Amino acid sequence: VQTRSPLELVNWTNEEGARFAPAMMGSGVWGGEFDLEETYAATDREGVTVRQGLESLGEIGAAPARSFPIRAALEIHIEQGRVLEAAGRQIGVVTGVQGIRWYDLVISGSACHAGTTPMEERRDPVRLLAALLDAVYALAEDAAPWSRVTFGELRADPGSRNTVPERLTVTIDLRHPEQSQLDAMHARLRAIVADQDSSRASVALNEVWHSPPVVFDAGCVAAVRRSAERLGYPALDIVSGAGHDSVYVSRVAPTAMIFIPCRDGLSHNEVEYASPEDVAAGGDVLLGAVLELDAES
Amino acid sequence: VQTRSPLELVNWTNEEGARFAPAMMGSGVWGGEFDLEETYAATDREGVTVRQGLESLGEIGAAPARSFPIRAALEIHIEQGRVLEAAGRQIGVVTGVQGIRWYDLVISGSACHAGTTPMEERRDPVRLLAALLDAVYALAEDAAPWSRVTFGELRADPGSRNTVPERLTVTIDLRHPEQSQLDAMHARLRAIVADQDSSRASVALNEVWHSPPVVFDAGCVAAVRRSAERLGYPALDIVSGAGHDSVYVSRVAPTAMIFIPCRDGLSHNEVEYASPEDVAAGGDVLLGAVLELDAES
Numbered sequence: 001v002q003t004r005s006p007l008e009l010v011n012w013t014n015e016e017g018a019r020f021a022p023a024m025m026g027s028g029v030w031g032g033e034f035d036l037e038e039t040y041a042a043t044d045r046e047g048v049t050v051r052q053g054l055e056s057l058g059e060i061g062a063a064p065a066r067s068f069p070i071r072a073a074l075e076i077h078i079e080q081g082r083v084l085e086a087a088g089r090q091i092g093v094v095t096g097v098q099g100i101r102w103y104d105l106v107i108s109g110s111a112c113h114a115g116t117t118p119m120e121e122r123r124d125p126v127r128l129l130a131a132l133l134d135a136v137y138a139l140a141e142d143a144a145p146w147s148r149v150t151f152g153e154l155r156a157d158p159g160s161r162n163t164v165p166e167r168l169t170v171t172i173d174l175r176h177p178e179q180s181q182l183d184a185m186h187a188r189l190r191a192i193v194a195d196q197d198s199s200r201a202s203v204a205l206n207e208v209w210h211s212p213p214v215v216f217d218a219g220c221v222a223a224v225r226r227s228a229e230r231l232g233y234p235a236l237d238i239v240s241g242a243g244h245d246s247v248y249v250s251r252v253a254p255t256a257m258i259f260i261p262c263r264d265g266l267s268h269n270e271v272e273y274a275s276p277e278d279v280a281a282g283g284d285v286l287l288g289a290v291l292e293l294d295a296e297s
Numbered sequence: 298v299q300t301r302s303p304l305e306l307v308n309w310t311n312e313e314g315a316r317f318a319p320a321m322m323g324s325g326v327w328g329g330e331f332d333l334e335e336t337y338a339a340t341d342r343e344g345v346t347v348r349q350g351l352e353s354l355g356e357i358g359a360a361p362a363r364s365f366p367i368r369a370a371l372e373i374h375i376e377q378g379r380v381l382e383a384a385g386r387q388i389g390v391v392t393g394v395q396g397i398r399w400y401d402l403v404i405s406g407s408a409c410h411a412g413t414t415p416m417e418e419r420r421d422p423v424r425l426l427a428a429l430l431d432a433v434y435a436l437a438e439d440a441a442p443w444s445r446v447t448f449g450e451l452r453a454d455p456g457s458r459n460t461v462p463e464r465l466t467v468t469i470d471l472r473h474p475e476q477s478q479l480d481a482m483h484a485r486l487r488a489i490v491a492d493q494d495s496s497r498a499s500v501a502l503n504e505v506w507h508s509p510p511v512v513f514d515a516g517c518v519a520a521v522r523r524s525a526e527r528l529g530y531p532a533l534d535i536v537s538g539a540g541h542d543s544v545y546v547s548r549v550a551p552t553a554m555i556f557i558p559c560r561d562g563l564s565h566n567e568v569e570y571a572s573p574e575d576v577a578a579g580g581d582v583l584l585g586a587v588l589e590l591d592a593e594s
Contacts, residue, residue, distance in 0.1 A: 081413025098412055102458060113564060114447035114470045115395055115538025116378025119437050121562070126448040127434060133427035140416050150411035151423040152458045154465065156451040161399060161468045163449050171458045173411045241412025265418070267410060 003294045005071050012245045013054075019044045020053070024245050029065050031248030036065055067252040072220050072293040075246045076258045076282050078274050082265030083238055090281050091228040091235040092259025095221050098148070098175040098241050099182040099213030103189070105132075109201040111158060111166035125168040126156070128201040135192045136172065139185045146239060147185065148175035177213050177239040214247050220256035220293065227288030233281050258285050300591045302368050309542045310351075316341045317350070321542050326362050328545035333362055364549040369517050369590040372543045373555045373579045375571050379562030380535055387578045388525040389535040389556025392518050394544050395445070395472040396479040396510030400486070402429075406498040408455060408463035422465040423453070425498040432489045433469065436482045443536060444482065445472035474510050474536040511544050517553035517590065524585030530578045555582050 012030075017023025020042045028034040040051035054060040079085075084092050107125035133151070140149040150173040156165040174189065176182040186207075193205045228235035238259055246255045260282040263273040309327075314320025317339045325331040337348035351357040376382075381389050404422035430448070437446040447470040453462040471486065473479040483504075490502045525532035535556055543552045557579040560570040 079413065080410055081415075082418055083413075083415065086418070100412070112562060113377055113539060114445060114449060115397070115472050115540075116376065116380075116564070117445075117538070117562060118378075118380065118442060119445065120442075121379055121383070124447075126430065126451065130427065130430035130434065133423065133430075137424060137427065145415060145417075148411060148414075148416065150421075150459065150461055152411060152453065152460050152462060153456045154423065154451050154453040154462075155456070156449065159450045159452070161449045162447070162470055164447055165449065165451075168451065173459055175412050241414070242410060243412075265409060265414060267413070 001291065003291070005294050005297050007290070008070075013059075014050070015245055020050050024243060024248055025050070026065075027245035027248040030067050031251045032067065033248050033251070070253045071297045072217070072223075072290075073246065073249045073253045073255045074220065074224070074258065074286055074289055074293075075244060075249070075255070076260070076286050077240075077244060078267065078272070079238070079259040079262045080242050080265070080267035081262060084236060084259060084261040085263065085265065087236050089234045089236040090261065090278055091224075091233045091285050092238040093221060093225045093228065093235050094216065094240050094246075094257035094259055095237050096177055096216050096239050097214040097243065097247050098146070098177045098239055099179055100209065100211040100243075101174045101182060101186055101207060102209040103172040103174075104206045104208055105168075105170040105172055105193070106204045106206070107132075107168040107170070107201050108204070109164065109166060112164045114162040114164060117164065122164055123199075123201050124164050125201045126165060128196055128203065129168055129170065131196065132192065132203075136189060139174070139188055143176055143181050143185060146177050147181065148173070148241065175241060177215075179213050182213065211243065211247075214250055216246070216250060216256045217254035219296075220254050220289070223289040223292045224256050224258055224285060227285045227292060231281075231284050231288060233285060235285075256289075258282050258289070298588065300588070302591050302594050304587070305367075310356075311347075312542055317347050321540060321545055322347070323362075324542035324545040327364050328548045329364065330545050330548070367550045368594045369514070369520075369587075370543065370546045370550045370552045371517065371521070371555065371583055371586055371590075372541060372546070372552070373557070373583050374541060375564065375569070376535070376556040376559045377539050377562070377564035378559060381533060381556060381558040382560065382562065384533050386531045386533040387558065387575055388521075388530045388532040388582050389554075390518060390522045390525065390532050391513065391537050391543075391554035391556055392534050393474055393513050394511040394537040394540065395443070395474045396476055397506065397508040397540075398471045398479060398483055398504060399506040400469040400471075401503045401505055402465075402467040402469055402490070403501045403503070404429075404465040404467070404498050405501070406461065406463060409461045411459040411461060414461065419461055420496075420498050421461050422498045423462060425493055425500065426465055426467065428493065429489065429500075433486060436471070436485055440473055440478050440482060443474050444478065445470070445538065472538060474512075476510050479510065508540065508544075511547055513543070513547060513553045514551035516593075517551050517586070520586040520589045521553050521555055521582060524582045524589060528578075528581050528585060530582060532582075553586075555579050555586070 013026030109123035109125040140147045153171040157167045260278040310323030406420035406422035437444045450468040557575040
C-alpha cells in the first residue's frame with residue numbers, strides 16, 4: 001500500500017517515568033507540556049541526568065524535539081483494566097482520558113493514652129475518618145459508572161498500638177472523564193470535609209494535582225470504530241483510566257487510541273498479558289484506521 | 298510514729314520498659330510473672346543485657362528477687378489521664394486496672410489501578426474498613442463509660458496514591474475493667490469481623506495479647522478512701538487505664554493505688570506535670586492509709 005501522507009512510527013521516550021520523573025516525558029516535550037532543557041536535566045536516584053542517559057545509549061538525535069503539523073496520531077495500548085475482558089470485547093475504541101484530581105487529606109486530633117483517656121475526651125482522627133469514608137465513596141456511586149474514588153495511602157502517626165493517633169494522612173484520587181462531573185465531585189468533596197464536626201478533629205484538604213479530562217478527536221475516534229466494524233472485531237467505546245502519551249499528543253494533533261484486552265486487568269506486574277490474537281486484532285484495527293485517515297487527507 | 302510492721306519503700310526496676318522489654322520488669326520478677334534468669338538476659342538495642350546494666354550501676358543486690366509475705370502494698374502514681382482534673386478531684390482511689398485485649402486486623406483486597414478499574418470490580422480493603430470502623434466504635438458506646446476502643450496503627454500496602462491498596466493493617470486495643478464486659482466486647486468484635494462481606498475483601502483478626510482486669514484488695518482500697526476522707530481531700534474512685542507495678546504485686550499481696558491529677562492528661566511527654574499541692578496530698582493520703590493498715594495488722 002502506498003499512503004498519501006508519510007507515516008511515522010513513534011516509541012516515545014520514558015512513557016512510564018519509573019527511572020526519571022515525570023512520566024510521558026518524550027510526548028510531553030514534543031507536545032509542549034515540558035521544557036526540553038529542564039527535562040534533559042531531570043535526574044534518576046543516582047544523579048544521572050536524562051541527557052547523560054540518552055547520550056550513553058547514542059539515542060540523543062539531531063531532530064528537534066518539538067511538534068510539527070500532522071494529520072492524525074493513533075496509539076495502541078493494552079487496556080490495563082478489566083473492562084474489555086469483562087464485556088467480552090476485543091477492541092476498545094478510546095474516546096478520551098479520565099480527568100484526575102489528587103488530594104492529601106490530613107486529619108489532626110490529639111495523641112493520647114488508649115487506656116487512660118475516656119472516649120468522650122478524645123480527639124480521635126480515626127473516628128472522623130470513619131464518618132468521612134462512606135460520604136466520599138458515595139461520590140463514586142452518584143457519578144457511576146465512570147467515576148473513580150481511591151484512598152491509596154493511609155498512615156497513622158505516631159502509629160503506636162496503645163496511643164490514639166495524633167494525625168492521619170490519607171490520599172484521595174478522584175477521576176471522571178467529564179470535566180463538569182469531576183468538578184462536581186471536587187465541590188462535594190470540599191463540602192464533605194467542611195461539614196465535619198471540628199470539635200472531634202480538624203481536617204485539611206489539599207489538592208496536589210489536577211489533570212483535566214481529555215476528549216479525543218471525533219474523526220480519529222470514528223475511524224477506529226469503523227475499522228473495527230469493517231474487520232468484524234467486537235468493539236466497545238471506552239475511556240482510559242490511565243494517562244498515556246496521547247494525552248500530550250492530543251494537544252497539538254488530532255488523536256485517538258485503541259485498547260486491547262488485559263488478562264485479569266493486571267498491569268505493571270510480571271504477569272501482565274495480552275494474547276497474540278488480541279495483539280493482531282489491535283494491529284489490524286490500527287492499520288485500517290490509518291489507511292482511512294490517510295485516504296481522507 | 299513507730300509502726301507495728303516494718304515498712305519497705307520500693308522503686309521497682311524498669312517500670313517503663315523503654316530500654317529493656319517487657320515493662321514492669323522488677324515487679325514482674327518479684328511477683329512471679331517473669332523468670333529471673335530470662336529477665337537478666339533481656340537485651341537493649343545495643344545488645345547490653347539487664348544483668349550487665351545492673352552490674353555496671355552496682356545495683357545487682359544480694360537479696361533474692363522474689364516475693365515474701367506482706368500485709369499490704371500501696372503505690373502512688375500520677376493518673377496519666379484527665380479524669381481527676383475534669384472532675385475537680387485531688388485523689389483517685391484506684392479500685393483496679395482495666396483488662397486489655399490487643400488485636401491485629403488485616404484486611405486483604407486486590408491491588409489495582411485507581412483509574413482503569415471500575416468501582417464494582419474492586420476488592421478495596423478501605424471500603425471494608427469503612428464498614429467496620431463504626432461497628433467497632435459502637436462497642437465502646439455500648440459498654441460506656443469504662444470501655445475503650447483505639448485504632449492506634451493504620452497502614453496501607455503498597456501505599457501508592459493511584460493504586461487501590463492490596464492490604465490494610467490496623468491495630469485494635471480494647472479495654473474494660475470487668476472481665477465479663479471485656480469478653481463480651483471480644484465476642485462482638487469477632488462477630489463483626491465474621492459478618493463482613495468476604496466478596497468485598499477478606500478480613501483476618503489475630504489476638505496478640507490479653508491482660509485480664511485486676512481488681513485491687515477491698516481492704517486496701519477502703520483504707521485509701523478513708524484516708525482521703527479524713528484528710529478532707531476530694532476523692533474519686535477510678536480504674537487505671539494503664540498498667541502499673543501493682544498489677545504484678547497484687548498477685549502476691551493485698552494491693553491498692555493512689556492517683557493524683559495529671560495536667561491536661563498529658564503523660565509520657567516532656568510537659569507531664571503534677572502540682573506540688575497534689576503531690577503533697579497524695580503523700581498525705583498514702584501515709585494515712587499505711588498507718589491505718591498497720592494499725593489493723
